[in-house]
Amino acid sequence: MKAVMTIVLVIAVYGFSFPQSFKSSSSEVSFFSSAPLEDITAKNNKASSLFNAETGEVAFVVPIKGFQFRKSLMQEHFNENYMESDKYPEATFEGTLSGYDLDRSGSQQAVAVGKMTIHGVTRQVKIEGVLNSSSGGLTMEAKFPIRVADYDIDIPTVVFYNIAEVVEVSVRFNYQEI
């Protein structure tokens, strides 16, 4: 009993005194929509993230207005009509990353499970990605599809550039230990 207590205490103390927490130093979130008339891409460098490597907890915040489009009018429509970014200013993900071994350097597969909120709609999702750790820090990368209908994003039938029903989202976050 005493031994168990000791172990628990050691873990607790160790765990609390040396939390391996990471904060994003730079990021890139982009999406790609392939449609017959025109491919649409946008890129966002304003997203931020926190990652607790001890517990695997991870959180992401992506400000919708941070997406930059090649065509300014598309950007306006994206914010005004599709994402309604005044009402829903950010997309978030909170969940747990698992399947990785932090002591290993180099790249390895990991899985994030948690709640994704876009356009005010929250869904349970599972995203597979790559974790890359080196002496310089930590990088997370993932590519996953999002069905726009899943998040109640309304695409009218009378638009001049069609938007794909599924858009491909790519994320890359570089972390530094805090």
Add this chain to the structure above:
Amino acid sequence: MRYLFFTGFWLFAGLATAIAQQDLLKKLKEESSPMEERTAGTFKGTRLINGHTVEVRQSGVLDFLISHRFGRLNSGAYSFFGLDESNIRLGLDYAVSDRLTLGLGRNSHLKVYDGILKYKIFWQESGKREFPVSLVYLTNLAVQTFKRPELPMNFERRLAFNHQVLIARKFTDGLSLQLSPTFIHRNLVATRAEDNNGYAMGVGGRFKLTPRTSLNVEYYYRLGDPLDNTYNPLGIGVDIETGGHVFQLHLTNAQAMTETGFVPYTTGDFFGGDIHFGFNISRNFQLREGKKAVSW
């Protein structure tokens, strides 16, 4: 005892994790600094009905504008309620930068060529910096090329100028209002008694009906001593946005589509039925990618 202890521990650990997870997102949101945000989409179009809005296109965008005003609704069935008669303005506006737009237009009504210089002085901003209104300076030069053999016309006599300060605020997602103090100078007026200078206060608003449609109202109240048999221009319209185009359908008592024409010389009495049905179509072409756009 041992069992109980372990169960308790794991329960606690689980709970702590759940709380921590919520905290992580909350913490992240608290930490993130607000972005610099220019209020976008105060109006859908760069024109409200006849006059300009505070909207400008972003750097590198060429806006092709086709505007029509048909004849008067009260002209009766013989001229198909005005549809037999139509005048058109073709225009090209180019956004040299995010602030500066230059434009050219040609009106069939009185064969007027017009040039536009529009400069965005301030954007309405929220977030990191707050600024309550958008502010734009607009000036037009109109050259009337209509043949007038009864008068010794020279180039100077054909010119008219408009200067406006456009002040607008997007109050909510659905409501935007604009004030447009206006000064117009005409080099040639009909009589000696008529003042070459004219002043007016424009008011306009947009009420969004759905995310892609809105109801617009525009009115210019003329100050001083306007010409007899002329009226203050009034317009009511609907904007329909369909991606690359904005369609604007409206009813107005004005026939001209440039400020130097419709502010001093609107001869229709709106409430007497002198109403012109009209539309503006705007199509955007991105000729040059903006500086802010990221390379791919």
